Protein backbone atom coordinates (compact mmCIF):
# COMPACT_ATOMS: atom_id res chain seq x y z
CA UNK A 1 0.00 0.00 0.00
CA UNK A 2 1.30 3.44 -0.93
CA UNK A 3 1.47 5.80 2.06
CA UNK A 4 2.29 9.51 1.95
CA UNK A 5 5.16 10.83 4.07
CA UNK A 6 2.68 12.08 6.65
CA UNK A 7 0.92 8.70 6.77
CA UNK A 8 4.22 6.91 7.25
CA UNK A 9 5.04 9.23 10.13
CA UNK A 10 1.61 8.57 11.64
CA UNK A 11 2.21 4.83 11.37
CA UNK A 12 5.67 5.17 12.90
CA UNK A 13 4.22 6.82 15.99
CA UNK A 14 5.37 10.41 15.34
CA UNK A 15 1.82 11.64 16.04
CA UNK A 16 1.43 9.64 19.24
CA UNK A 17 0.27 6.12 20.13
CA UNK A 18 -3.43 6.85 19.53
CA UNK A 19 -2.85 7.82 15.90
CA UNK A 20 -0.38 4.98 15.47
CA UNK A 21 -3.01 2.47 16.61
CA UNK A 22 -5.51 3.93 14.13
CA UNK A 23 -3.01 3.65 11.29
CA UNK A 24 -2.17 0.07 12.23
CA UNK A 25 -5.85 -0.87 11.95
CA UNK A 26 -6.32 0.95 8.65
CA UNK A 27 -3.20 -0.39 6.96
CA UNK A 28 -4.01 -3.94 8.10
CA UNK A 29 -7.48 -3.60 6.59
CA UNK A 30 -6.05 -2.08 3.44
CA UNK A 31 -3.70 -5.03 2.99
CA UNK A 32 -6.52 -7.55 3.57
CA UNK A 33 -8.78 -5.89 0.98
CA UNK A 34 -6.03 -5.03 -1.53
CA UNK A 35 -6.33 -1.24 -1.27
CA UNK A 36 -3.73 0.78 -3.20
CA UNK A 37 -3.74 3.66 -0.77
CA UNK A 38 -5.74 5.57 1.83
CA UNK A 39 -8.37 8.11 0.83
CA UNK A 40 -9.17 11.20 2.98
CA UNK A 41 -12.68 11.14 4.47
CA UNK A 42 -14.95 14.11 5.17
CA UNK A 43 -16.98 12.55 7.98
CA UNK A 44 -17.33 9.44 10.12
CA UNK A 45 -20.24 7.68 11.83
CA UNK A 46 -19.06 5.42 14.65
CA UNK A 47 -21.06 2.36 15.72
CA UNK A 48 -20.48 0.11 18.72
CA UNK A 49 -21.67 2.65 21.27
CA UNK A 50 -24.09 0.72 23.47
CA UNK A 51 -22.59 -0.72 26.61
CA UNK A 52 -24.91 -3.68 26.06
CA UNK A 53 -22.78 -4.63 23.04
CA UNK A 54 -19.40 -3.31 24.17
CA UNK A 55 -19.27 -4.76 27.67
CA UNK A 56 -16.35 -3.98 29.97
CA UNK A 57 -13.75 -5.07 27.41
CA UNK A 58 -15.07 -2.61 24.83
CA UNK A 59 -15.32 0.18 27.38
CA UNK A 60 -11.69 -0.32 28.50
CA UNK A 61 -10.51 -0.46 24.87
CA UNK A 62 -12.14 2.92 24.15
CA UNK A 63 -10.97 4.52 27.39
CA UNK A 64 -7.40 3.41 26.71
CA UNK A 65 -7.48 4.73 23.15
CA UNK A 66 -8.76 8.09 24.40
CA UNK A 67 -6.08 8.15 27.11
CA UNK A 68 -3.44 7.60 24.41
CA UNK A 69 -4.35 11.04 23.07
CA UNK A 70 -6.41 9.89 20.10
CA UNK A 71 -8.48 12.79 18.70
CA UNK A 72 -10.69 12.78 15.62
CA UNK A 73 -9.63 14.79 12.59
CA UNK A 74 -13.01 15.02 10.85
CA UNK A 75 -16.61 15.62 12.00
CA UNK A 76 -17.70 12.40 13.68
CA UNK A 77 -21.07 11.31 15.05
CA UNK A 78 -22.15 8.33 17.17
CA UNK A 79 -24.65 5.53 16.75
CA UNK A 80 -27.38 4.94 19.37
CA UNK A 81 -26.32 4.18 22.93
CA UNK A 82 -27.93 1.68 25.30
CA UNK A 83 -30.33 4.18 26.89
CA UNK A 84 -31.70 7.70 26.80
CA UNK A 85 -28.75 9.58 28.28
CA UNK A 86 -30.95 12.15 30.05
CA UNK A 87 -34.14 10.29 30.88
CA UNK A 88 -32.88 6.77 31.62
CA UNK A 89 -34.16 6.76 35.19
CA UNK A 90 -37.67 7.78 34.22
CA UNK A 91 -37.72 4.99 31.61
CA UNK A 92 -36.63 2.36 34.12
CA UNK A 93 -33.02 1.64 33.11
CA UNK A 94 -30.55 0.25 35.62
CA UNK A 95 -28.21 2.72 37.34
CA UNK A 96 -25.11 0.54 36.98
CA UNK A 97 -25.74 0.15 33.24
CA UNK A 98 -26.28 3.92 32.95
CA UNK A 99 -23.01 4.64 34.70
CA UNK A 100 -21.05 2.31 32.39
CA UNK A 101 -22.79 3.82 29.36
CA UNK A 102 -21.83 7.31 30.56
CA UNK A 103 -18.16 6.22 30.70
CA UNK A 104 -18.38 5.01 27.10
CA UNK A 105 -19.78 8.37 26.01
CA UNK A 106 -17.08 10.22 28.00
CA UNK A 107 -14.37 8.26 26.14
CA UNK A 108 -15.87 9.22 22.78
CA UNK A 109 -16.27 12.85 23.89
CA UNK A 110 -12.62 12.95 24.98
CA UNK A 111 -11.70 12.03 21.41
CA UNK A 112 -13.60 15.07 20.11
CA UNK A 113 -16.62 13.14 18.82
CA UNK A 114 -20.01 14.81 18.74
CA UNK A 115 -22.01 12.72 21.18
CA UNK A 116 -25.32 12.87 19.47
CA UNK A 117 -26.30 9.20 19.45
CA UNK A 118 -28.32 8.44 16.36
CA UNK A 119 -28.40 6.14 13.35
CA UNK A 120 -29.75 9.02 11.24
CA UNK A 121 -26.82 11.46 11.41
CA UNK A 122 -28.04 12.84 8.08
CA UNK A 123 -31.11 14.24 9.89
CA UNK A 124 -28.93 16.19 12.35
CA UNK A 125 -26.40 17.85 10.10
CA UNK A 126 -23.91 15.11 9.15
CA UNK A 127 -24.84 15.17 5.46
CA UNK A 128 -22.05 14.17 3.07
CA UNK A 129 -22.09 15.64 -0.42
CA UNK A 130 -22.24 13.51 -3.53
CA UNK A 131 -18.95 11.67 -4.22
CA UNK A 132 -17.57 12.56 -0.76
CA UNK A 133 -15.57 9.70 0.70
CA UNK A 134 -16.75 8.96 4.24
CA UNK A 135 -16.32 6.09 6.71
CA UNK A 136 -19.66 5.19 8.25
CA UNK A 137 -20.41 2.22 10.45
CA UNK A 138 -24.15 1.97 10.83
CA UNK A 139 -25.58 -0.29 8.14
CA UNK A 140 -28.77 1.71 7.57
CA UNK A 141 -26.87 4.99 7.50
CA UNK A 142 -24.25 3.49 5.18
CA UNK A 143 -27.02 2.52 2.80
CA UNK A 144 -28.55 6.01 2.97
CA UNK A 145 -25.21 7.78 2.46
CA UNK A 146 -24.25 5.65 -0.53
CA UNK A 147 -27.63 5.33 -2.18
CA UNK A 148 -29.63 8.48 -1.46
CA UNK A 149 -26.79 10.96 -1.02
CA UNK A 150 -24.34 9.44 -3.51
CA UNK A 151 -21.45 9.56 -1.01
CA UNK A 152 -18.94 6.70 -0.89
CA UNK A 153 -18.47 4.47 2.09
CA UNK A 154 -17.88 0.85 2.90
CA UNK A 155 -19.86 -0.79 5.65
CA UNK A 156 -17.37 -0.09 8.42
CA UNK A 157 -17.12 -1.82 11.76
CA UNK A 158 -16.85 0.16 15.01
CA UNK A 159 -13.03 0.05 15.35
CA UNK A 160 -12.34 0.70 11.65
CA UNK A 161 -14.67 3.72 11.60
CA UNK A 162 -13.09 5.12 14.75
CA UNK A 163 -9.63 4.56 13.29
CA UNK A 164 -10.72 6.42 10.13
CA UNK A 165 -11.95 9.33 12.26
CA UNK A 166 -8.64 9.52 14.15
CA UNK A 167 -6.50 9.24 11.01
CA UNK A 168 -8.90 11.19 8.75
CA UNK A 169 -8.53 8.46 6.13
CA UNK A 170 -9.80 5.05 5.14
CA UNK A 171 -8.43 2.34 2.81
CA UNK A 172 -9.54 2.86 -0.79
CA UNK A 173 -11.35 -0.35 -1.74
CA UNK A 174 -14.90 -1.66 -2.16
CA UNK A 175 -17.53 1.07 -2.60
CA UNK A 176 -14.89 3.81 -2.71
CA UNK A 177 -14.13 2.57 -6.25
CA UNK A 178 -16.65 3.49 -8.99
CA UNK A 179 -16.46 0.05 -10.63
CA UNK A 180 -17.85 -1.60 -7.47
CA UNK A 181 -20.92 0.65 -7.43
CA UNK A 182 -22.57 -1.00 -10.44
CA UNK A 183 -25.75 -2.99 -9.86
CA UNK A 184 -25.63 -6.76 -10.17
CA UNK A 185 -29.33 -7.32 -9.46
CA UNK A 186 -32.27 -5.63 -11.18
CA UNK A 187 -35.48 -5.67 -9.12
CA UNK A 188 -38.60 -5.14 -11.20
CA UNK A 189 -41.24 -4.05 -8.64
CA UNK A 190 -44.71 -4.55 -10.10
CA UNK A 191 -46.87 -4.28 -6.98
CA UNK A 192 -47.70 -1.02 -5.16
CA UNK A 193 -45.17 -0.11 -2.44
CA UNK A 194 -46.44 2.78 -0.39
CA UNK A 195 -45.97 2.87 3.37
CA UNK A 196 -42.65 2.62 5.22
CA UNK A 197 -43.73 -0.88 6.31
CA UNK A 198 -44.19 -1.79 2.63
CA UNK A 199 -40.68 -0.58 1.92
CA UNK A 200 -39.38 -2.53 4.92
CA UNK A 201 -41.08 -5.70 3.67
CA UNK A 202 -39.66 -5.16 0.19
CA UNK A 203 -36.21 -4.56 1.68
CA UNK A 204 -36.42 -7.73 3.76
CA UNK A 205 -37.20 -9.75 0.63
CA UNK A 206 -34.60 -8.14 -1.63
CA UNK A 207 -31.85 -8.22 1.00
CA UNK A 208 -32.13 -12.01 1.20
CA UNK A 209 -31.68 -12.37 -2.55
CA UNK A 210 -29.12 -9.62 -2.99
CA UNK A 211 -26.90 -10.57 -0.02
CA UNK A 212 -24.00 -8.11 -0.53
CA UNK A 213 -24.76 -7.25 -4.16
CA UNK A 214 -25.98 -3.83 -5.37
CA UNK A 215 -29.69 -3.86 -6.37
CA UNK A 216 -31.18 -1.57 -9.00
CA UNK A 217 -34.91 -0.97 -8.43
CA UNK A 218 -37.38 -0.33 -11.21
CA UNK A 219 -40.70 0.70 -9.66
CA UNK A 220 -43.71 0.51 -11.98
CA UNK A 221 -45.49 3.07 -9.77
CA UNK A 222 -43.98 5.48 -7.26
CA UNK A 223 -45.26 5.37 -3.68
CA UNK A 224 -46.81 8.78 -4.38
CA UNK A 225 -48.94 7.11 -7.06
CA UNK A 226 -47.11 8.89 -9.89
CA UNK A 227 -45.49 7.00 -12.74
CA UNK A 228 -41.71 7.09 -12.85
CA UNK A 229 -40.14 8.87 -15.81
CA UNK A 230 -39.23 6.60 -18.72
CA UNK A 231 -35.59 7.60 -18.70
CA UNK A 232 -33.78 8.01 -15.42
CA UNK A 233 -33.05 11.49 -14.12
CA UNK A 234 -29.30 11.92 -13.94
CA UNK A 235 -28.10 13.05 -10.56
CA UNK A 236 -31.22 14.61 -9.08
CA UNK A 237 -29.15 15.46 -5.97
CA UNK A 238 -31.85 14.71 -3.46
CA UNK A 239 -31.88 17.38 -0.81
CA UNK A 240 -32.93 16.67 2.78
CA UNK A 241 -35.71 17.09 3.67
CA UNK A 242 -37.29 16.62 0.31
CA UNK A 243 -41.05 16.85 0.36
CA UNK A 244 -41.10 16.62 -3.43
CA UNK A 245 -39.31 13.27 -3.66
CA UNK A 246 -41.50 10.67 -5.38
CA UNK A 247 -40.41 8.23 -2.69
CA UNK A 248 -40.14 10.16 0.59
CA UNK A 249 -36.89 10.12 2.52
CA UNK A 250 -38.47 8.17 5.41
CA UNK A 251 -39.38 5.35 3.05
CA UNK A 252 -35.96 5.26 1.41
CA UNK A 253 -34.39 4.91 4.84
CA UNK A 254 -36.79 2.08 5.68
CA UNK A 255 -35.91 0.27 2.43
CA UNK A 256 -32.16 0.58 2.91
CA UNK A 257 -32.28 -0.39 6.58
CA UNK A 258 -34.25 -3.58 5.91
CA UNK A 259 -31.95 -4.65 3.05
CA UNK A 260 -28.92 -3.99 5.20
CA UNK A 261 -30.41 -6.25 7.90
CA UNK A 262 -31.71 -9.22 5.93
CA UNK A 263 -28.75 -9.02 3.54
CA UNK A 264 -25.59 -6.98 3.61
CA UNK A 265 -26.70 -4.41 1.06
CA UNK A 266 -24.68 -1.21 1.43
CA UNK A 267 -25.78 0.53 -1.78
CA UNK A 268 -28.87 0.47 -3.99
CA UNK A 269 -30.08 2.48 -6.93
CA UNK A 270 -33.63 3.49 -7.84
CA UNK A 271 -34.26 4.19 -11.53
CA UNK A 272 -35.31 7.78 -12.03
CA UNK A 273 -34.53 8.81 -8.48
CA UNK A 274 -31.19 8.16 -6.78
CA UNK A 275 -28.08 10.11 -7.80
CA UNK A 276 -26.14 7.42 -9.63
CA UNK A 277 -29.04 5.53 -11.20
CA UNK A 278 -28.76 7.37 -14.51
CA UNK A 279 -25.02 6.92 -14.98
CA UNK A 280 -23.99 4.99 -18.11
CA UNK A 281 -23.18 1.36 -17.35
CA UNK A 282 -24.58 1.53 -13.81
CA UNK A 283 -26.23 -1.89 -14.31
CA UNK A 284 -23.71 -4.66 -15.01
CA UNK A 285 -24.41 -6.43 -18.32
CA UNK A 286 -24.72 -9.81 -16.58
CA UNK A 287 -27.00 -8.54 -13.77
CA UNK A 288 -29.58 -11.02 -12.49
CA UNK A 289 -33.21 -9.91 -12.84
CA UNK A 290 -35.97 -10.63 -10.32
CA UNK A 291 -39.63 -9.62 -10.33
CA UNK A 292 -41.57 -8.66 -7.17
CA UNK A 293 -45.34 -9.03 -7.57
CA UNK A 294 -46.34 -9.11 -3.89
CA UNK A 295 -44.94 -8.05 -0.51
CA UNK A 296 -46.66 -10.87 1.41
CA UNK A 297 -43.48 -12.90 1.82
CA UNK A 298 -41.67 -9.91 3.34
CA UNK A 299 -44.49 -9.16 5.78
CA UNK A 300 -44.67 -12.81 6.85
CA UNK A 301 -40.91 -13.11 7.34
CA UNK A 302 -40.81 -10.15 9.71
CA UNK A 303 -43.40 -11.39 12.20
CA UNK A 304 -42.44 -14.01 14.77
CA UNK A 305 -44.59 -16.26 16.95
CA UNK A 306 -45.41 -15.29 20.50
CA UNK A 307 -49.08 -14.34 20.70
CA UNK A 308 -51.08 -11.24 19.88
CA UNK A 309 -50.93 -9.44 23.22
CA UNK A 310 -48.63 -6.45 22.70
CA UNK A 311 -46.81 -4.73 25.55
CA UNK A 312 -44.60 -2.43 23.49
CA UNK A 313 -44.95 -0.57 20.21
CA UNK A 314 -41.77 0.79 18.66
CA UNK A 315 -41.62 3.48 15.98
CA UNK A 316 -38.31 4.99 14.90
CA UNK A 317 -35.99 2.43 13.37
CA UNK A 318 -34.03 4.04 11.79
CA UNK A 319 -34.52 6.97 14.14
CA UNK A 320 -37.74 8.84 13.41
CA UNK A 321 -38.13 12.17 11.70
CA UNK A 322 -40.46 14.91 12.92
CA UNK A 323 -42.92 13.92 10.19
CA UNK A 324 -43.09 10.33 11.48
CA UNK A 325 -43.75 11.51 15.04
CA UNK A 326 -46.46 13.87 13.83
CA UNK A 327 -48.10 11.00 11.94
CA UNK A 328 -48.19 8.82 15.07
CA UNK A 329 -49.92 11.60 17.03
CA UNK A 330 -52.40 12.11 14.22
CA UNK A 331 -53.23 8.40 14.13
CA UNK A 332 -53.76 8.31 17.90
CA UNK A 333 -56.46 10.93 17.42
CA UNK A 334 -56.56 11.80 21.12
CA UNK A 335 -56.75 8.19 22.38
CA UNK A 336 -54.56 7.07 25.28
CA UNK A 337 -52.27 4.08 24.78
CA UNK A 338 -52.59 0.86 26.76
CA UNK A 339 -49.24 -0.66 25.68
CA UNK A 340 -45.96 1.21 26.01
CA UNK A 341 -45.37 3.34 22.91
CA UNK A 342 -41.81 4.45 22.20
CA UNK A 343 -40.81 6.73 19.35
CA UNK A 344 -37.00 6.74 19.17
CA UNK A 345 -35.14 9.61 17.55
CA UNK A 346 -32.01 11.77 17.65
CA UNK A 347 -31.75 14.13 20.61
CA UNK A 348 -31.70 17.16 18.27
CA UNK A 349 -34.86 15.98 16.52
CA UNK A 350 -36.48 15.46 19.91
CA UNK A 351 -35.58 19.06 20.81
CA UNK A 352 -37.27 20.26 17.62
CA UNK A 353 -40.28 18.09 18.44
CA UNK A 354 -40.44 19.65 21.90
CA UNK A 355 -40.50 23.14 20.39
CA UNK A 356 -43.27 22.08 18.03
CA UNK A 357 -45.35 20.71 20.94
CA UNK A 358 -45.17 17.16 19.60
CA UNK A 359 -43.43 15.64 22.64
CA UNK A 360 -46.05 17.03 25.01
CA UNK A 361 -48.81 15.85 22.66
CA UNK A 362 -47.51 12.26 22.61
CA UNK A 363 -46.78 12.18 26.34
CA UNK A 364 -50.27 13.42 27.16
CA UNK A 365 -51.57 10.24 25.49
CA UNK A 366 -49.14 7.97 27.37
CA UNK A 367 -46.43 7.61 24.69
CA UNK A 368 -42.73 8.38 25.05
CA UNK A 369 -40.30 10.18 22.75
CA UNK A 370 -37.02 8.46 23.56
CA UNK A 371 -33.68 9.94 22.47
CA UNK A 372 -30.17 8.47 22.02
CA UNK A 373 -31.11 4.78 21.89
CA UNK A 374 -33.16 2.09 20.20
CA UNK A 375 -34.79 -1.17 21.17
CA UNK A 376 -32.14 -3.30 19.51
CA UNK A 377 -29.18 -1.84 21.40
CA UNK A 378 -31.01 -1.14 24.70
CA UNK A 379 -31.44 -3.87 27.34
CA UNK A 380 -35.23 -3.95 26.84
CA UNK A 381 -35.85 -7.44 28.27
CA UNK A 382 -34.69 -6.07 31.61
CA UNK A 383 -37.47 -3.47 31.34
CA UNK A 384 -40.00 -6.30 31.26
CA UNK A 385 -41.09 -6.08 27.61
CA UNK A 386 -41.85 -9.33 25.78
CA UNK A 387 -44.04 -8.73 22.70
CA UNK A 388 -43.58 -5.81 20.38
CA UNK A 389 -45.32 -4.38 17.33
CA UNK A 390 -43.35 -2.27 14.85
CA UNK A 391 -43.59 -0.94 11.29
CA UNK A 392 -39.78 -1.11 10.94
CA UNK A 393 -38.32 -3.91 8.83
CA UNK A 394 -34.90 -3.65 10.44
CA UNK A 395 -36.33 -3.43 13.95
CA UNK A 396 -38.53 -6.47 13.35
CA UNK A 397 -35.62 -8.40 11.87
CA UNK A 398 -33.27 -7.86 14.82
CA UNK A 399 -35.55 -7.57 17.85
CA UNK A 400 -36.06 -11.34 18.37
CA UNK A 401 -32.34 -12.22 18.24
CA UNK A 402 -30.86 -9.08 19.83
CA UNK A 403 -33.54 -8.15 22.34
CA UNK A 404 -35.46 -11.38 22.94
CA UNK A 405 -38.76 -9.85 21.86
CA UNK A 406 -41.52 -11.55 19.86
CA UNK A 407 -42.56 -9.26 17.01
CA UNK A 408 -45.69 -8.37 15.10
CA UNK A 409 -44.84 -6.47 11.92
CA UNK A 410 -47.25 -4.24 10.05
CA UNK A 411 -48.18 -0.77 8.86
CA UNK A 412 -47.95 2.22 11.17
CA UNK A 413 -51.74 2.40 11.42
CA UNK A 414 -51.90 -1.19 12.76
CA UNK A 415 -49.07 -0.53 15.20
CA UNK A 416 -50.76 2.56 16.59
CA UNK A 417 -53.99 0.59 17.02
CA UNK A 418 -52.01 -2.09 18.88
CA UNK A 419 -50.65 0.61 21.19
CA UNK A 420 -54.20 1.74 21.96
CA UNK A 421 -55.72 -1.72 22.46
CA UNK A 422 -52.68 -3.71 23.62
CA UNK A 423 -53.63 -6.28 21.00
CA UNK A 424 -52.54 -7.11 17.44
CA UNK A 425 -55.65 -7.38 15.32
CA UNK A 426 -54.23 -7.72 11.82
CA UNK A 427 -55.03 -11.04 10.15
Ligand code: F3S
Nearest residue numbers: 119140317318374376
Ligand atom coordinates in the same frame (compact mmCIF):
# COMPACT_ATOMS: atom_id res chain seq x y z
FE1 F3S B 1 -31.09 2.56 14.20
FE2 F3S B 1 -31.35 0.82 16.10
FE3 F3S B 1 -32.77 0.59 13.93
S1 F3S B 1 -29.47 1.67 15.38
S2 F3S B 1 -31.51 1.46 12.33
S3 F3S B 1 -32.91 2.26 15.41
S4 F3S B 1 -31.77 -1.08 15.02
